[in-house]
Amino acid sequence: MLKTMTLELDPDLLKQARFSNEPHWLKALRENAWKQINSLEMPIFAKINYHAWPLLDFVSHPVFNVTIPESVWSESNGYQFASLGQLVVKTELSEELTAKGVILCDMGTAIHQYGDLVHDFLFHQAVQIDENRLTAVSAALMNGGTFLYVPKNVEIDDPINLLQIQDSRQPGNFVNHTLIVAGENSQFQVLQRSSTLGDEPNAAHIMVEIVAQSGSRVKFSALDSLGQTTHSYINRRGYLEKDARIDWTVGVLNDGNTIADFDSNLVGSGSHTEMQTVAISTDRQTQGIDTQVTNYGRHSEGNILQRGILLGRSALVFNGIGKIIKGAHGAKAQQENRVLMLSPKARGDANPILLIDENDVIAGHAASVGRINQDQMYYLMSRGLTKEVAQRLVARGFLGVVLSDIPVPEVRQQMISLIERKLINGQGTE
């Protein structure tokens, strides 16, 4: 167990984080969270020691940089929403979707224009403020993010793409919160792209709450490539009501140290989630990923599929947690976690954890930690491929089972290019 460290956070941080003219309820929410920070414990990530990471080294008096470089403008093409730190670069929702009642805006705008909606869902169903110290920090110090609301029965064909860039051109605090509400029987796809601009060693706190109401279907993809000097805590949580479904595809391709919590709460009967993760660790980086499915609802189903690759002296830990609550009759929980080490000095781990409190359920797990197959390498190299190219092919092949399942072709392509880049960079540091 992790003991609570005493922590002194400058009260100015709370003021700094505030959006302009915050409504009373949000001030109260922040203050409630702030008061609890010290008494709450840090979240537990099995086999990852992150105590010394500067996750809570916030800057009391950050300097705001309001220039948006050309690279960010051009990257924001193809995204409906883009932000750089606390700056909103663009919000661009088609008239058609606006007419259907779809809402897409930055959090600072949402709390004014759609205050009641945000109030109903923010830290209400998916994530609770007092789960641990970091959830409380996210609630107290949230200083940016996105709100997406898709009303009842609305179906959207094209994905909604969110680009959220951490601004590390100067010291600053990045506590980003994305709230997604899927109304009853709505259907849509979302891509969240997170990256870092600049190399100031700032922490990143990224939280996503998805509330999937009855019968809704959400395909959520995330591609994370935060910078090498960024220590990050990433928490993505789904709350699924009756017959709702969320398909997650997450690429954890950060260059800095990361702890990530990806959870789905299958609250409603017949709710279903597929949680697929690809992660690559390189150089001296450590990444720990806890993916949890909790079955509360009868006949709910949650499947976890994770694949990780390690290079250099890096570490990567997958903890897969399948939890079935008493009363979840007929629930299903399967998981498969596999890591492949391309370097003898890397440390990979895959731990399945099943916590089952009901009898008539189906649960299973598979896990493996392996090294690259030398016969495969020899075969590929015997056709002229260099060791590096052969390794990348084997790595890609290993991740293939997740990649081929990515529901949105553009995301798949983007994921593949990011993986290729990460592997090439990782090989460069060997």
Place this chain on the structure above:
Amino acid sequence: MATLQIKDLHVSVADEETKKTKEILKGVNLTMNTGETHAIMGPNGTGKSTLSETIMGNPKYLVTQGDIMLDGTSLLGKPVDERARAGLFLAMQYPAEIKGITNLEFMRAAVNATRPDNDPIPIRTFLKELDKNLEILNMSDDMAERYLNEGFSGGEKKRNEILQLMTIKPKFAILDEIDSGLDIDALQVVAKGVNQMASPNFGVLMITHYQRLLNYIHPDQVHVMMGGKIVKTGNASLATELEATGYAGLRDELGLDVDLVDEDVPAGNGGR
């Protein structure tokens, strides 16, 4: 014209369990030029596969003496991928299966391995040639999209080796028992693919137990290997002769003291 020369090659392998090394090749000499087709025949356990894997640069085989040279430059000390890019190709007896990598992307990567980074083969050129080769080898289009050798039958794997050979176009191809496990029809198809490659800039070294393969791919020279050495070299008729006398017959004719693995009676007239 290119030349592959093997001089007094001695090779040992280490037993994976006991870690003891054992000498398999005991002084092999062989010279071949592009434009020529050579066959190496010999009984089981005589070092034929060791020779082919050693030429290609399999790290499991340790060269203790002698040399392997391509156009006068020693290949010893060069890793397998460098040898491949220098123009060697080994059609393997047991190709690896790799899930998640398609045949297509693998072969493209292989072709691009010998091209400059900024000049990869245009995809249309590549696909056009691939279609042509698939047709020659009676392979269906979906072979390109299937994962590399994954779930392939024995015959499909052999054809896939030849498909790679035709795609990569090396200077020298070593075919390690390409005929094993093939029925006559498949053997003809494989031979058709290899014969298609015939050119003054391409040489073939076939390794086989049986004369049958040589009916389809005609050798200029036949070498017989026994006890880790080439014991006799001749033209195509040597293979026919062997078919009649067997390896034991040749051994006795040459007066060699060599055990034949698959033979009940040890060497030396009832032996040791």
